[in-house]
Amino acid sequence: MIMPSPVTRSQPGGPALLEVEHLTMRFGGLIAVNDVSFTANDREITAIIGPNGAGKTTVFNCLTGFYSPTVGRLTLHGANGPVLLERLEAYRIAQLAKVARTFQNIRLFQNMSVLENLIVAQHNKLMRASCFSLAGLFGLPIYRAAERAAIEKARYWLDQVNLTDVADINAGNLPYGGQRRLEIARAMCSEPVLLCLDEPAAGLNPRESAELAALLCKIRDDEKIGVLLIEHDMSVVMKISDHVVVLDYGCKISDGSPDHVRNDPVVIRAYLGEDDDDVTASEVLAAAPAVTVTGGRS
């Protein structure tokens, strides 16, 4: 049933940033991800879509080191040459390979202020500047300058996500949409080369989704980094993605431009079931912009 579809689109973005080769993740007898290979380019938004339980978040967890893959090679071509992600611990991936991520269920530091959340994201840089707290304890100027720079960076991202006014309240007191945006800002404050977003539009209203889409395009174009996106909201995915990877039951079933994926019969079958000949996927995936397509297997 699975036909690997050729990548038909020439890539206008940067060179390959992330290469996933033969990624397989087994939990006991369950194969959550089965021999998935794809490439995410620099300065492009790569979306990973698929029905619920397709293994999208598992791919993310392998990429960011929360799981170590059973089989496969994950190469990140960062500024300092290629890094093999599967060999690094989770925190080293963020520190060394500069892969930042957000979570499906928001994970903010709830009882810390919005600004503090963004400062914690710059931990490693500040830790070095404070000479592992020694310079900081005595308030040496070298640390103070670094802290000012960190606050400026935080302020920049607060402006970008429209949270400057509420910078001093606790992150847990933000409304839902604000928490989503703050999580993205926090990931960006760690200066990533690859930003992995796990369902950033979940729970947002159509206006907020549109703002999010604009923010992601801005991040791609201004920061010149690669974005990897898991999303169910097709209005967001089809509008902003440069490249879409479709997973189903842990296998890659399609890979290409949004247009290609939208018309791919295999994808239509995965989302709508075998016998729905009357409806074309393009109609479904494009028709209801704000409707979340969540696993319509029949």
Next chain:
Amino acid sequence: MTETVMVDSARAVDWWAVVKEAAITAAIGLALTVIMVGLRTVESGGGLIIETHLTEVAWFVVLVFVGRAGMALLRQGVAVPVLVVSLAVAVGCWFVHFPSSVLQLLAFTAGAVLAIRALVLARIHRSPLSAQERDQRMDRLGARFQDAARYLGPALLAFAAVLPLLPFADRYIIDIGTLALTYVMLGWGLNIVVGLAGLLDLGYVAFYAVGAYSYALLGSYFGWSFWVCLPLAGIMASCFGLLLGFPVLRLRGDYFAIVTLGFGEMIRIILLNWYNFTGGPNGLTGIPRPSFFGIAVFERSPPDGVLAFNDLFGIPFSTLQRVDFLYYLILVLALIVNFFTLRIRRLPLGRAWEALREDDIACTALGINRTNIKLAAFAIAAMFGGFAGSFFATRQGFISPESFSFMESAVILAIVVLGGMGSQLGVVIAAVLWVGLTEFFRDLAQYRMLAFGLGMVLIMVWRPRGLLAHRDPTLLLHPRLTARQRQREAENRA
């Protein structure tokens, strides 16, 4: 429960429900106490005989009945009669002869608590607030306190600094002050692990013990001065912190707490059984007293070639001089811990601790090395525990494993939790309350644990996050508002 019920106090009280509720509670009380309190085995001649204490049971059951009836009546909005009766009980119980003092204490506490509740009810004249409203009010109070704390902190510090100079400060007061400050220091030290890093450490007293024994052994075997041993004791305790840290770092929550508890007991049992080295249950005696920074000693007739403190300053000798010196020593040590904590909270390390407490997975995703951060918290807190321990050893002149039982860990933890996790001032208040109340109720020493448990339960019911659980952000983007304004803003937003 609406306003009308309260205003219309003439409304019929459902006496039947009140009596039923009180009777059920009294019956449960009876069932619980009749065997545990009512029957006691006493050795007589060669055998055991059973002694009955049914009067105590009867007293207890009556107290429970009356108390529960009072609670039920309060719920029905009858405030003034309950207030009168409960006040009468709270005052009267000091004049009536009770069969046992625990009953007296119980009657007093219950009467006082009921009286307070009735007073609140009578004054506000409306139904008890919902839990959320009550919480919000306490938060507001906490915020107001936080604003006041800016003045309260320095005021307390000034008071602590001049205490030995005040006319009423006799040796007893200074000793209590020293003890309170020791707990403050330990509380502040443990606050780093529990309050900031969010790791529940039930074995903190182990580091206190390591510090105390380090100084006691180095001081008495090698004759090293306190001022050399103090840092060494800190380093030693810190090493033990790392030693404990490594294996437990992969554990979380309850498992972590249990392992730290075990570690604390291990240290105590090693001290107890390693007779040749630590003196076992006999402890170590003759621990050298501290000198005045190695310049002079606090003795009436010092050995040849050693300067006496009173001669150094040309004042008459007094035994109080050493006591005062020790008091100031622990004050300075505690302030060092406080200064360090306030400072580190504003540094990446401190923020990482707090972030770790909030969400450790998010920390990993941001490239924070959890292991190092946790180890740092452990080692630093252990170091302060070690300082406090070596102070304890030099002050007492005698230490034994008994001083480092689990009870001590529990008290220190209770001080941190009751004070409000992460709140420096809360720790001070809780420590002073603990030491003060323990001294005040010295006659009831055997019921100390009872009162302690009761206090814990009450605070956890009324103020689950501790007395002063109000966290100030460590840095602000916008001009500073008072905590009260911020609290109001947060409420408006919510």
